[in-house]
Amino acid sequence: DMKVTQMPRYLIKRMGENVLLECGQDMSHETMYWYRQDPGLGLQLIYISYDVDSNSEGDIPKGYRVSRKKREHFSLILDSAKTNQTSVYFCASSLEGNTLYFGAGTRLSVL
């Protein structure tokens, strides 16, 4: 069964703390993505990874960084989280490059 798994599902952090969101996929997909979803703004692309250690900024990379050391894992890191980073974060992967498989999301609250 093809699956993208995100951990944790829910997270509460204080402003200034570091945040690690993890994503795994079992499909050996080369390309992986991090999006955030906010009411009224739809999905915004944060970072895209084309394979291990091959990452590119998306539309809103400021305040985020990523790590991909294994093809099946893609992490999103917030160094010193800010309240405006409260959002729902989605990880996705693709094989053909334009058909995406999404995880269930991580709901992050930064207080």
Added chain:
Amino acid sequence: AQSVTQPDARVTVSEGASLQLRCKYSYSGTPYLFWYVQYPRQGLQLLLKYYSGDPVVQGVNGFEAEFSKSNSSFHLRKASVHWSDSAVYFCVLSVASSGSWQLIFGSGTQLTVMP
């Protein structure tokens, strides 16, 4: 510039009624078009996709969409909706860009099916 417009932010229909969710795109080349559905507190799931050929594509759960190049549209339809179809529906355009794919998401349409 490429864009996707879903003109209806919210649609409400009665169970058993027919449904059409509208999607207009702007792109001068050959579009790859998708519809995704997002159920509450879940990620997006692929409903159907169009690459080429027959302009009417079938998807899961009785959904279909019709591509129209002349109207730059890719409307989603269902003959008879069920309460479980209540969700947010996203139209997505995929275009080739610098050796990779750029995905442009519509803003989504919240569908509510009344019993």
